[in-house]
Amino acid sequence: MEKPKNSVLIQFKSIPENVSLARVLVASIGAQFDLTISELDELKVAVSEAVSNAMIHGYLNDPDKNVEMEILCFDEKLIIRVTDYGVGIADVQLALQPSYSTEDDRMGLGFVFIQSFMDKMDVKSKLNQGTTVTMVKNLVHQQES
Amino acid sequence: MEKPKNSVLIQFKSIPENVSLARVLVASIGAQFDLTISELDELKVAVSEAVSNAMIHGYLNDPDKNVEMEILCFDEKLIIRVTDYGVGIADVQLALQPSYSTEDDRMGLGFVFIQSFMDKMDVKSKLNQGTTVTMVKNLVHQQES
Amino acid sequence: MGEIRRFMRDDSPVKVSRSYKELAVRIYRCKESLTNKLGREPTIGELAEELAVSKEEIVTSLEAIQVPSSIHETVFQ
Numbered sequence: 001m002e003k004p005k006n007s008v009l010i011q012f013k014s015i016p017e018n019v020s021l022a023r024v025l026v027a028s029i030g031a032q033f034d035l036t037i038s039e040l041d042e043l044k045v046a047v048s049e050a051v052s053n054a055m056i057h058g059y060l061n062d063p064d065k066n067v068e069m070e071i072l073c074f075d076e077k078l079i080i081r082v083t084d085y086g087v088g089i090a091d092v093q094l095a096l097q098p099s100y101s102t103e104d105d106r107m108g109l110g111f112v113f114i115q116s117f118m119d120k121m122d123v124k125s126k127l128n129q130g131t132t133v134t135m136v137k138n139l140v141h142q143q144e145s
Numbered sequence: 146m147e148k149p150k151n152s153v154l155i156q157f158k159s160i161p162e163n164v165s166l167a168r169v170l171v172a173s174i175g176a177q178f179d180l181t182i183s184e185l186d187e188l189k190v191a192v193s194e195a196v197s198n199a200m201i202h203g204y205l206n207d208p209d210k211n212v213e214m215e216i217l218c219f220d221e222k223l224i225i226r227v228t229d230y231g232v233g234i235a236d237v238q239l240a241l242q243p244s245y246s247t248e249d250d251r252m253g254l255g256f257v258f259i260q261s262f263m264d265k266m267d268v269k270s271k272l273n274q275g276t277t278v279t280m281v282k283n284l285v286h287q288q289e290s
Numbered sequence: 291m292g293e294i295r296r297f298m299r300d301d302s303p304v305k306v307s308r309s310y311k312e313l314a315v316r317i318y319r320c321k322e323s324l325t326n327k328l329g330r331e332p333t334i335g336e337l338a339e340e341l342a343v344s345k346e347e348i349v350t351s352l353e354a355i356q357v358p359s360s361i362h363e364t365v366f367q
C-alpha cells in the first residue's frame with residue numbers, strides 16, 4: 001500500500017467522554033483537509049457510531065477496557081479504523097441489517113449511518129476476540145468557490 | 146499509584162500538523178474538566194513545546210518517526226507525558242537553562258515555558274535512546290459563584 | 291442509503307474553516323461579556339451554554355483558527 005501522508009493511532013478508555021475525544025480528533029484531521037461542514041459532520045457521526053459500538057457492545061461499558069482508533073491520511077482518502085478486543089459479533093451479516101440490534105432499547109442504525117456517510121465500510125469480528133470496523137472516506141478535491 | 150479516571154495514549158507522525166492535533170487533544174481533555182480558555186492555552190503551549198522538541202530535536206524533523214503522548218486524568222491533576230525515541234539529550238541540566246539551545250536560530254525557551262505553565266516538569270533522556278518529558282497540571286476546583 | 295444522507299445533509303458548500311472562524315469570533319465576544327458579568331474568566335462549559343454549542347465545537351474552532359505563531363512553526367517553514 002502507498003505510504004500515508006499522516007497516520008495517528010490513539011487508545012482510550014471505554015468511557016462516554018472519549019466518544020467526544022474521538023470526534024474532536026477526527027474533526028481536527030478533517031479541518032486539515034478543509035472539508036465542508038456537512039462532510040465533517042458525517043465523519044463525526046460515523047466515528048461516534050463505531051466508537052460507541054465498541055464501548056457499549058464490544059466492552060459492555062467496562063470503563064477499564066481500551067478502544068483503539070487509527071487514522072490514515074492519503075491524498076485522496078481517509079481511512080479510519082476502530083478496534084475493540086471485546087465480545088465480538090456472532091453473525092456480521094445479521095448485525096449489519098438495518099434496525100437489527102441485540103438490545104431492545106436501541107435503534108440498530110449505527111452501521112446503516114456509517115455505510116451511508118462513508119464511502120466504504122468493512123467489519124471484521126471474532127467471537128470473544130473483538131471487532132475492527134474500517135471506514136474509508138474519499139476526499140473529493142473540489143474547486144474553491 | 147491511584148487509578149486514573151481517564152487515560153489516553155496517542156502516537157503520531159513527526160510532522161508539523163500533528164502539533165496541532167496534540168494541542169486539540171489536550172484541550173478537549175481540559176474542556177472535560179471545564180477549564181477556562183486561558184488555562185487551555187497554557188496547557189496547549191506546554192504540549193506544543195514538548196511535542197515540537199520531540200520532532201525538531203529528537204527526530205531531526207524525520208516525518209517517519211513517531212511521537213507518543215500519554216494523558217492521565219486524576220481528580221486533582223493531569224499528567225501529560227511526551228516521548229520520542231530519538232537522539233536524546235547529553236546534558237539535561239544544561240538543556241533546561243533559559244535561552245540554551247543547540248540550534249543557532251532558536252530561542253531556547255521551550256522548557257522555560259513548560260515549567261512556567263505547568264506545576265511540575267521532569268525530563269528523562271538517554272543519548273540515542275530518546276527523551277520523555279513528564280508534565281503535571283494541578284486542577285484547582287474553583288468555587289461556583 | 292443515499293436517502294439518509296439526503297435527509298441529514300443540508301449540502302451547504304460552506305467550508306469548515308470559515309464556520310470555525312465565525313464561531314471563534316463569537317466565542318471571544320462571549321468570553322468578554324461573560325468576564326464582565328461574572329468578574330472572572332468563564333469556563334469552557336459556561337461559554338458553550340451561552341453560545342448553545344458543544345464544548346467540543348469550541349475546542350475545535352479555537353484550535354482551527356490558531357495562526358502559526360509559536361516558535362516551533364518558524365523552524366518547519
Ligand SMILES: Nc1ncnc2c1ncn2[C@@H]1O[C@H](COP(=O)(O)OP(=O)(O)O)[C@@H](O)[C@H]1O
Nearest residue numbers: 053054057058095101102106107108109110111
Ligand atoms: N464492536 C462491537 N462488538 C460487538 N457487537 C457489536 C459491535 N458493534 C456492533 N455490534 C452488534 O451489532 C448490532 C448493530 O449495531 P448498530 O447498527 O450500531 O445498532 P445498535 O448499536 O443501535 O444496536 C449491535 O446491536 C450489536 O449486537
Ligand SMILES: Nc1ncnc2c1ncn2[C@@H]1O[C@H](COP(=O)(O)OP(=O)(O)O)[C@@H](O)[C@H]1O
Nearest residue numbers: 198199202203240246247251252253254255256
Ligand atoms: N526531545 C528532545 N530530544 C533531544 N534534544 C532535546 C529535546 N528537547 C529538547 N532538547 C534539547 O534541549 C534544548 C533546549 O530546548 P528548548 O528549551 O525547547 O529550546 P529550543 O527548542 O528553542 O532549542 C534544545 O535546543 C535541544 O538541544
Ligand SMILES: [Mg+2]
Nearest residue numbers: 049053110111
Ligand atoms: Mg450502534
Ligand SMILES: [Mg+2]
Nearest residue numbers: 194198255256
Ligand atoms: Mg523547544
